[in-house]
Amino acid sequence: MASVVTLTTDFGTADGYVGAMKGVIAEIAPQARVIDLTHDIPHGDVRGAAFALYRAVPYYPPDSVHCVVIDPGVGTARRALAVRTEGRQYLVGPDGGAFTLFCPPFSDAVPEAVELSEPRWWRAGHDLSATFHGRDIFAPVAAHLARQIETGDADLEVFGPRARRLRRFEVPAPVEERDAYRGEVVHVDHFGNAITNLPERWVAAHPEAPVIAEAGGKAMPVVRTYGDVRSGDLCALVGSAGWLEVACRDGSAADRLGLAPGIPVVLRRTAPRARPLS
Amino acid sequence: MASVVTLTTDFGTADGYVGAMKGVIAEIAPQARVIDLTHDIPHGDVRGAAFALYRAVPYYPPDSVHCVVIDPGVGTARRALAVRTEGRQYLVGPDGGAFTLFCPPFSDAVPEAVELSEPRWWRAGHDLSATFHGRDIFAPVAAHLARQIETGDADLEVFGPRARRLRRFEVPAPVEERDAYRGEVVHVDHFGNAITNLPERWVAAHPEAPVIAEAGGKAMPVVRTYGDVRSGDLCALVGSAGWLEVACRDGSAADRLGLAPGIPVVLRRTAPRARPLS
Amino acid sequence: MASVVTLTTDFGTADGYVGAMKGVIAEIAPQARVIDLTHDIPHGDVRGAAFALYRAVPYYPPDSVHCVVIDPGVGTARRALAVRTEGRQYLVGPDGGAFTLFCPPFSDAVPEAVELSEPRWWRAGHDLSATFHGRDIFAPVAAHLARQIETGDADLEVFGPRARRLRRFEVPAPVEERDAYRGEVVHVDHFGNAITNLPERWVAAHPEAPVIAEAGGKAMPVVRTYGDVRSGDLCALVGSAGWLEVACRDGSAADRLGLAPGIPVVLRRTAPRARPLS
Numbered sequence: 001m002a003s004v005v006t007l008t009t010d011f012g013t014a015d016g017y018v019g020a021m022k023g024v025i026a027e028i029a030p031q032a033r034v035i036d037l038t039h040d041i042p043h044g045d046v047r048g049a050a051f052a053l054y055r056a057v058p059y060y061p062p063d064s065v066h067c068v069v070i071d072p073g074v075g076t077a078r079r080a081l082a083v084r085t086e087g088r089q090y091l092v093g094p095d096g097g098a099f100t101l102f103c104p105p106f107s108d109a110v111p112e113a114v115e116l117s118e119p120r121w122w123r124a125g126h127d128l129s130a131t132f133h134g135r136d137i138f139a140p141v142a143a144h145l146a147r148q149i150e151t152g153d154a155d156l157e158v159f160g161p162r163a164r165r166l167r168r169f170e171v172p173a174p175v176e177e178r179d180a181y182r183g184e185v186v187h188v189d190h191f192g193n194a195i196t197n198l199p200e201r202w203v204a205a206h207p208e209a210p211v212i213a214e215a216g217g218k219a220m221p222v223v224r225t226y227g228d229v230r231s232g233d234l235c236a237l238v239g240s241a242g243w244l245e246v247a248c249r250d251g252s253a254a255d256r257l258g259l260a261p262g263i264p265v266v267l268r269r270t271a272p273r274a275r276p277l278s
Numbered sequence: 279m280a281s282v283v284t285l286t287t288d289f290g291t292a293d294g295y296v297g298a299m300k301g302v303i304a305e306i307a308p309q310a311r312v313i314d315l316t317h318d319i320p321h322g323d324v325r326g327a328a329f330a331l332y333r334a335v336p337y338y339p340p341d342s343v344h345c346v347v348i349d350p351g352v353g354t355a356r357r358a359l360a361v362r363t364e365g366r367q368y369l370v371g372p373d374g375g376a377f378t379l380f381c382p383p384f385s386d387a388v389p390e391a392v393e394l395s396e397p398r399w400w401r402a403g404h405d406l407s408a409t410f411h412g413r414d415i416f417a418p419v420a421a422h423l424a425r426q427i428e429t430g431d432a433d434l435e436v437f438g439p440r441a442r443r444l445r446r447f448e449v450p451a452p453v454e455e456r457d458a459y460r461g462e463v464v465h466v467d468h469f470g471n472a473i474t475n476l477p478e479r480w481v482a483a484h485p486e487a488p489v490i491a492e493a494g495g496k497a498m499p500v501v502r503t504y505g506d507v508r509s510g511d512l513c514a515l516v517g518s519a520g521w522l523e524v525a526c527r528d529g530s531a532a533d534r535l536g537l538a539p540g541i542p543v544v545l546r547r548t549a550p551r552a553r554p555l556s
Numbered sequence: 557m558a559s560v561v562t563l564t565t566d567f568g569t570a571d572g573y574v575g576a577m578k579g580v581i582a583e584i585a586p587q588a589r590v591i592d593l594t595h596d597i598p599h600g601d602v603r604g605a606a607f608a609l610y611r612a613v614p615y616y617p618p619d620s621v622h623c624v625v626i627d628p629g630v631g632t633a634r635r636a637l638a639v640r641t642e643g644r645q646y647l648v649g650p651d652g653g654a655f656t657l658f659c660p661p662f663s664d665a666v667p668e669a670v671e672l673s674e675p676r677w678w679r680a681g682h683d684l685s686a687t688f689h690g691r692d693i694f695a696p697v698a699a700h701l702a703r704q705i706e707t708g709d710a711d712l713e714v715f716g717p718r719a720r721r722l723r724r725f726e727v728p729a730p731v732e733e734r735d736a737y738r739g740e741v742v743h744v745d746h747f748g749n750a751i752t753n754l755p756e757r758w759v760a761a762h763p764e765a766p767v768i769a770e771a772g773g774k775a776m777p778v779v780r781t782y783g784d785v786r787s788g789d790l791c792a793l794v795g796s797a798g799w800l801e802v803a804c805r806d807g808s809a810a811d812r813l814g815l816a817p818g819i820p821v822v823l824r825r826t827a828p829r830a831r832p833l834s
Contacts, residue, residue: 002308004304006297008297012746013592013593013594013595013596014594014597014604014746015607015611015745015746016593016594016607016608016609016610016611016612017611017796018612019564019591019593019594019608019609019611019613020611020612020615020796022591022593022612023614023616023620024615026589026591026616026620027615027616027617030558030617033304033308034589035304036291036314036592037294037296038291038293038296039291040290040292041292042292043747044806048292052292052294053294054294055294055295055297055298056294056295056296056297056298056300056301057297059297059298059299059301059305060305061301061305061308064301064304072805074781074783075781075782075783075784076781076783129796130780130793130794131793131795132796135615135796189292189293190289190290190292190293191293191321224353224408225352225353225408226350226352226409227351227353227354227355228353238408239409240295240407240409240410240413249350250322250350280586282582284575286575311582311590313575313578313590314569315569315572315574315575315578316569316571316572316574316575317569318569318570326570329572330570330571330572330575331572332572333571333573333575333576334572334573334574334575334578334579335575335579336579337577338582338583339579339582339583342579467570467571468567468570468571469571469599502686503631503632503686503687504628504630504631504687505629505630505631505633506631515686515687516686517687518573518576518685518687518688528600
């Protein structure tokens, strides 16, 4: 079975850097199915990459390889990694934080990881460039890993020694109070929806009372889907990845409310609903 | 023969939503060739998607599957559809109007369509999300359809009951007068060319007299190709899809003339050319 | 072995023009692996396309086909070409200058080229459009070439007669002085790095003395990698394609210094380093 290699970068495509990575992969692993996950991560936005991966990676067949190059630290001492997640997805890229959401508390297990220190898997016959490890280390390693998966003998440890403590960005835990749950925006997506750190379960745990959300100085209903409010109205709803999102139907909640990572979002229980007489 | 699945969305790629759809397809139909048609449709722009599909879909091999998710109505009662066009292209997506240009009067036949109401073809083993049917319904159905096409037993009716009257946006018919043909801009493309509802045949039908076009308060020649005018000059010409377009060589006619859908464009016959003496 | 066809255009994807080209290729060469190199070349920017190709094409397996359509002259007398580079990469596209960096002095040999004048390889059964040769000539020729490569009988000359003197843009030669090397910016990439015409070898040839670079009225150190300066600092370094680049760590040197093609960049040798006592 042909293996899958996805690519996630902040390179854009116009300069040809991504094109070079695809050429390297086509040379090493001509059978692999190469899939563009995205090249439009904002420059250096490790957090944006982490959320893109979190939304996409779990839907791939096990043993897919995801090459992720957001690398402002290229040429410094930052580590180069290959990681196997709890769900048997492989992640290859610099240790800059993009794999945060595949580590506890977002996964149950600590993922296995190795440091890419074995030059025999890098681009062959050339000096290593000091500025483009996407082409010279990460694409070749992803391609070799894909080949090994095709032949059934993938072994992370051939690429280098075990690596501990992946670099992670902080996602603050929400704070539960008596009738409220205080969280914050952790990411704003391309539609202007603001993803928060408030998990689905708190909303689901309080079906007996209407819950409202507050963000950017406005209160809004917590609904099931965009269609539950009118065009242009604000709402909060559990997004496709399981976290509460602040949204505006047919518009951008982030623009409307000035939302950005770190801005508080509060879920508040209102007076209990009167039970209908039966 | 491996089947083809193309993807058209307004999701952009940066958030990972498209990446999730590709993962779902790779899981269900690992042999399918997945082709990005575009993810840069402006948010909610059903008309833009319709023109992109109109320009691209007819050039695919018959039995290609095109998954088209422009879905501002996700979670409302809008229908989910699979459609087979006159040219045996399959279209899968919400019933929001994106398939307008594959219906009469733009095609000779009414396309076959079914409503996607059979959950067994949706993403398996999960509750349906209320906000992301691209991942949970349309990508899985497109992938299952591609598999059925590979094995030679594609049957739209397994996906749900026959659907009638696809939702369509209005493209006004041009009005013919004695020496003029009055139409309007229906779409502006990425180069700033303004596509009109004036068909090729009216221009072709009047070879005996020079025809000029008027748009945005300016008159311009009707030419065969951009090279017939000087750099920076305005012209009108029959575009690659068979409709008159207002263009500016090496520039944007839309910016220059303030063109947008609905702005009038008139083709006008001028004084007949003197016949050359023979 | 399935062949590789890459696509490079300035079409963007939103209008469906690229989608049409991919459909044409899927019809003619269903086995080919179609790879998006980029569709985000700025409109008509032949030089940008040339640099993207220069960075990417050498990393593909020999006998890959690269379809490159930056074509402001479509419908004029500009030639349509198929080219085989010194490194046995095939380039197919209009003769507008995008292949400059595969010609001397950037390659040792003059590439072989033919003019695409044989309509039997164009899109079958249709009149040639006057505005979209990407779909009607270049994609079909690239696909036919890919098929011929798969079956081992690729022969450029079946597509038309030998073409001489490819159109090229001028890259001025840098000027060497006693203690300085005067060049200029030739291209600015998506990160805001300014690529110059100053080759790696001049920097490498003067290891005994510190070299500084001057651009946009500022002097900056010549370093090995971004990590050698602090975040926000300017530097010059040899980029991944072998030319000196002016960069700003975690920022845009082009924005900071007002750099654009043609702006002078000078490498200057400073006082020799004192030898350490041994």
